[in-house]
Structure formats: C-alpha cells, structure tokens
Amino acid sequence: xxxxxxxxxxxxxxxxxxxQNCNIGNEDTLNFNTTSGEFTExxxxxxxxxxxxxxxxxxxxxxxxxxxxxxxxxxxxxxxxVPNNLIASTGTTIVGNGIISLPVNPTQxxxxxxxVMAIYDSTAIHTYEDSIAIGNVLxxxxxxxxxxxPSNASNFLSYSGDxxxxxxxxxxxxxxxxxxxxxxxxxxxxxxxxxxxxxxxINEENYVLEIIDFSGKKIKTIEVTSGEVxxxxxxxxxxxxxVVINNRLIQKIVIQ
Numbered sequence: 001x002x003x004x005x006x007x008x009x010x011x012x013x014x015x016x017x018x019x020q021n022c023n024i025g026n027e028d029t030l031n032f033n034t035t036s037g038e039f040t041e042x043x044x045x046x047x048x049x050x051x052x053x054x055x056x057x058x059x060x061x062x063x064x065x066x067x068x069x070x071x072x073x074x075x076x077x078x079x080x081x082v083p084n085n086l087i088a089s090t091g092t093t094i095v096g097n098g099i100i101s102l103p104v105n106p107t108q109x110x111x112x113x114x115x116v117m118a119i120y121d122s123t124a125i126h127t128y129e130d131s132i133a134i135g136n137v138l139x140x141x142x143x144x145x146x147x148x149x150p151s152n153a154s155n156f157l158s159y160s161g162d163x164x165x166x167x168x169x170x171x172x173x174x175x176x177x178x179x180x181x182x183x184x185x186x187x188x189x190x191x192x193x194x195x196x197x198x199x200x201x202i203n204e205e206n207y208v209l210e211i212i213d214f215s216g217k218k219i220k221t222i223e224v225t226s227g228e229v230x231x232x233x234x235x236x237x238x239x240x241x242x243v244v245i246n247n248r249l250i251q252k253i254v255i256q
Contacts, residue, residue, distance in 0.1 A: 022055040025116060025167025027099075029063060029128045032165055037129025039120050041069075044149070044156075045140040046117025047163055048078065051170065057107040059169035060090055062118060062127045066097035070121040073102050074149045075168065077240050078113035079254075083139050083153035085239040087114070092146075095126050101169065108242065109170065110252040115153070116166040121145040133163035152239075188243060192254035193233060200228040202245065210244040211236070211253070 026032070039045070060073040072092045076083035087109075090102035117139075120126055130136075139156040143149075187200045199209070202224075209229070211220040219241060222231055236255050243250045 020172035022051070022053055022170040022172040023167055024049040024051050024114070024170065025061075026063075026128075026163065026165045027061075027167045029165055032128035032130050032163075034128065035125070036131055037125050037127065037164070038123060039118075039126050041120055041123045042143060042145055043140050044074070044117050044119040044143045045138060046074075046076075046083070046115050047136065047138050047166060048081075048083075048113050048115050049168065050113050051109055051111050051168075053111060053172060055109050055170040055172050057088060057104060057109050057168055057170055059101045059103050060088070060116060061099055061101045061167050061169055062095075063165035064095040064097055064100045064127060065125055067095045067122070067124040067126050069095045069124055069126055070145065071095050071100070071102075071118055071126065072145070072149070073116070073118045073166075075104075076115040076117065076153050078115060079154070081113075081137070082158075083115035083117075083156055086149060086151045086153070087240075089149040095120070112252075114168065115139065116168060118164075118166065119143055119145055119149075128165040130163040131161070133161055136160060136163050138162055186245070186250055188251050188253065191251075192256045194256045195234050196230055196232050197243075197253065198228075198230045199243070202227040207246045212242050212244055213239070 060075060070092050072090055074089040075087045077085050077087055088104040088107050090104055093100060093102055137158055137160045139158045141150060141156045186202055189198055207224055209222045209224050210218055212218050219236060233255055238255055241253050243253055
C-alpha cells in the first residue's frame with residue numbers, strides 16, 4: 001500500500017493544477033496600523049482564522065516590516081476556541097519587507113479553526129497590527145527563541161483586542177468522484193471520542209482502515225472484513241487524527 005504521505009502530496013499536485021487558492025488570514029495591510037505593533041522577543045503569539053473548505057497547508061506567512069529579526073512560525077488546531085495541538089512548524093528566516101513565506105511539509109487540513117503563531121528573536125515592530133480588533137482573542141506562551149515549538153498549547157495564556165498580518169498558504173483539494181461519494185456515505189461516531197469509534201455505511205467488504213496523525217505517521221492499522229466496525233482508541237494520545245480507508249482520506253477525528 002502506498003504511504004499516506006504520497007497520497008497527500010498527490011492531493012497537493014492536483015490542487016496546484018487546478019490553481020485554486022484557499023488561503024486564510026490577513027494577506028494585505030488594509031485597515032492595519034503602519035507604525036504600531038511592537039512584538040516582544042521570546043514569545044510565541046498568534047491569532048485564530050477559520051478554514052471553510054478542505055485543503056492542503058503549504059506555507060505559513062507574514063507581511064514583514066524589514067526588521068532583520070529571526071522569526072519562526074507555527075500552526076495549531078483548535079479545541080473550543082483555544083489552541084490545542086501543533087499541526088506544523090517552520091524553520092527560521094529573516095523578517096524582510098513584504099510577504100515572508102515559510103514552507104512546511106504539505107499537511108491536510110479540514111474545515112475548522114486554526115491558530116497561526118510566530119516567535120521573534122528581538123523586540124521590534126515586525127509586522128502590521130490592528131490594535132483595536134474588538135473581541136479578537138489571542139494566545140501566547142513564553143519561549144526562548146530556538147527552543148522546540150510546544151506540541152500542545154492548552155496551557156497558553158490569552159488576551160483580547162488585536163490582530164496581525166499572518167496568513168496560511170493553502171491549496172484547495174480537488175476530490176475525485178469516487179472519493180467524494182465514499183467520504184459522504186461513511187458514518188464515523190462519536191466524534192470527538194475517548195474510548196471507541198463506530199464506523200459504518202462502507203460499501204466494501206474487505207478494506208484497510210488506518211488512523212494517521214497530522215505528520216502522516218500511521219498510528220493504527222486494521223484490516224476489516226465487513227462494512228461496519230467498532231475500533232478502540234483508548235490507547236491513543238489526545239489530539240486530532242485522520243481516518244483513512246483504502247488509502248483515501250475520509251475524515252478528521254478528535255480524541256479527547
């Protein structure tokens with residue numbers, strides 16, 4: 001069976017061929033302040049954006065103000081309005097002028113909320129800020145620049161009333177007809193869950209079911225001989241995963 005990472009890369013290639021852009025975030029400086037917005041060094045800080053369609057994450061981006069500082073960026077998924085598990089992080093680069101694009105390994109994203117964060121190695125006005133974004137909640141964590149990005153953000157602190165020119169580079173996924181029909185017919189519940197998943201309405205008698213994490217690593221593989229199965233997930237760590245059936249990406253699941 002082909003590795004799931006090959007499948008995800010295939011989605012990316014198909015998406016690029018269709019030239020569809022599903023980016024989310026702030027891709028221009030309209031309504032953003034050009035002079036304020038000082039960022040303190042050694043704080044991982046970010047904002048929430050909503051993805052409304054399935055896609056493949058290719059890059060994490062900011063609009064820089066040519067400070068020459070080092071920056072690293074990351075994306076977390078969301079758990080009830082709070083950043084949760086790390087999905088992707090970048091290497092470091094210099095904050096130049098204009099769009100700074102930091103590539104990541106192609107990562108499948110499902111519709112939902114995502115947190116885009118950045119950390120800098122010096123204090124300066126690195127990007128554009130909307131300091132009167134009423135009600136906009138941000139989360140942050142003290143972190144020495146260069147240390148590993150935390151794998152979970154549940155202990156991050158928050159404040160409100162701000163926004164930044166960060167955005168995600170996302171290629172829209174183009175599903176084939178067979179994949180789309182399979183995805184729509186299958187029932188997976190409960191989701192979220194902590195003990196088991198019940199999977200039904202699969203019109204295939206023999207298939208391979210896999211649970212993978214956001215990096216594409218296979219966490220659990222089961223050979224199934226009927227169209228309905230109940231699988232235990234109590235041995236898996238809390239977080240977000242994907243269900244894959246016969247190498248076809250079906251649904252995001254959350255283990256609590």
